[in-house]
Amino acid sequence: MIWQFDLLILALVVICAIATITVRDLLAATVIFGVYSFLMCLLWAEMGAVDVAFTEATVGAGVSTILFIAAIFRTTRRSKD
Amino acid sequence: MKTLALLATIVTGALLLYGTRDFPDWADPQSPTSTHVSPYYIEHGVEETHAPNLVTAVLGDYRSYDTMFETVVIYCAGMVVVSVLRRTRS
Amino acid sequence: MKRLQERANTRPAGQGLIIETSVRIMVPFIQLYGLYVIVHGHYSPGGGFQGGVALGASFILLGLAFDLPTTLERMSERSNALLANAGVLIFTGVGAMCAILGGYLLDYSVLTAIIPMAAAEWRSLGIFLVEVGVGLAVMSIMVSLFWDIGSAGQMDEGL
Numbered sequence: 001m002i003w004q005f006d007l008l009i010l011a012l013v014v015i016c017a018i019a020t021i022t023v024r025d026l027l028a029a030t031v032i033f034g035v036y037s038f039l040m041c042l043l044w045a046e047m048g049a050v051d052v053a054f055t056e057a058t059v060g061a062g063v064s065t066i067l068f069i070a071a072i073f074r075t076t077r078r079s080k081d
Numbered sequence: 082m083k084t085l086a087l088l089a090t091i092v093t094g095a096l097l098l099y100g101t102r103d104f105p106d107w108a109d110p111q112s113p114t115s116t117h118v119s120p121y122y123i124e125h126g127v128e129e130t131h132a133p134n135l136v137t138a139v140l141g142d143y144r145s146y147d148t149m150f151e152t153v154v155i156y157c158a159g160m161v162v163v164s165v166l167r168r169t170r171s
Numbered sequence: 172m173k174r175l176q177e178r179a180n181t182r183p184a185g186q187g188l189i190i191e192t193s194v195r196i197m198v199p200f201i202q203l204y205g206l207y208v209i210v211h212g213h214y215s216p217g218g219g220f221q222g223g224v225a226l227g228a229s230f231i232l233l234g235l236a237f238d239l240p241t242t243l244e245r246m247s248e249r250s251n252a253l254l255a256n257a258g259v260l261i262f263t264g265v266g267a268m269c270a271i272l273g274g275y276l277l278d279y280s281v282l283t284a285i286i287p288m289a290a291a292e293w294r295s296l297g298i299f300l301v302e303v304g305v306g307l308a309v310m311s312i313m314v315s316l317f318w319d320i321g322s323a324g325q326m327d328e329g330l
Contacts, residue, residue, distance in 0.1 A: 050216040051136045058224040063313055066231055070321040131295035132213040141298035145277040149262055152305050156259045159312035166324035
């Protein structure tokens with residue numbers, strides 16, 4: 001556990017989380033959410049929980065992003081509010 | 082209304098951060114989580130289940146009741162999506 | 172030249188020769204990797220859930236690069252439903268078999284009554300059977316979720 005590395009990843013996680021809820025374009029929000037999942041995966045791998053990191057990489061970043069995109073294709077692209 | 086929401090978020094976040102002060106340190110050998118069942122798994126896991134990856138041994142054998150209903154939950158979710166959305170062609 | 176351009180313009184969004192060819196090459200390796208993750212879960216990170224998602228992702232990738240009927244050729248609706256049920260039934264069946272033979276639920280060591288082996292070996296084999304069940308169920312559920320959400324349940328063309 002290297003605290004400089006930890007701090008960098010955590011800062012990027014917070015930035016991605018804020019960007020996900022502020023961005024207007026739904027597709028962009030989904031892609032940033034995928035980036036968030038990958039950063040969490042990196043954090044877990046760095047803390048030694050490799051199984052959890054693997055699950056996060058496959059489910060969180062892979063399949064759930066695709067399912068979000070598939071749902072967005074059935075809606076209008078830009079958020080109304 | 083927006084400032085109220087922001088205030089509520091900040092107060093909740095500060096309370097949660099205050100709560101994490103009581104957590105044990107990362108990988109602390111004296112914390113309650115690593116003094117009760119973890120030593121048993123580490124000492125007897127390989128000889129009892131022949132699975133060198135302890136996570137698999139715990140998920141598949143010691144705590145398989147949990148894993149079983151996790152699978153059932155995923156199955157139920159899939160079946161609900163199928164029954165709500167799918168239109169069968171005749 | 173003009174006809175080529177016309178065909179390129181009328182192609183549905185997201186489809187192209189490069190994508191189709193590279194996906195055609197990648198998919199078998201992804202499936203092999205998914206099987207490896209399931210089978211090798213005892214020794215390395217991974218297990219039924221992760222391997223099942225990787226297997227399902229290979230079909231989803233086919234559906235993204237081509238269209239939905241292509242995935243339906245590879246795995247029909249009927250076999251998808253069959254695999255989902257079979258996966259859950261393998262898991263609960265192994266657990267119930269332990270209870271029927273007189274042990275606790277999901278205590279694989281009592282299964283020595285079926286095939287005489289050491290108790291620890293049966294527990295190892297029991298973990299493997301359970302992981303295969305989880306992998307089958309998760310794979311088919313992920314594929315069917317993609318079908319239903321991607322085509323709004325119409326199962327015609329997909330994204």
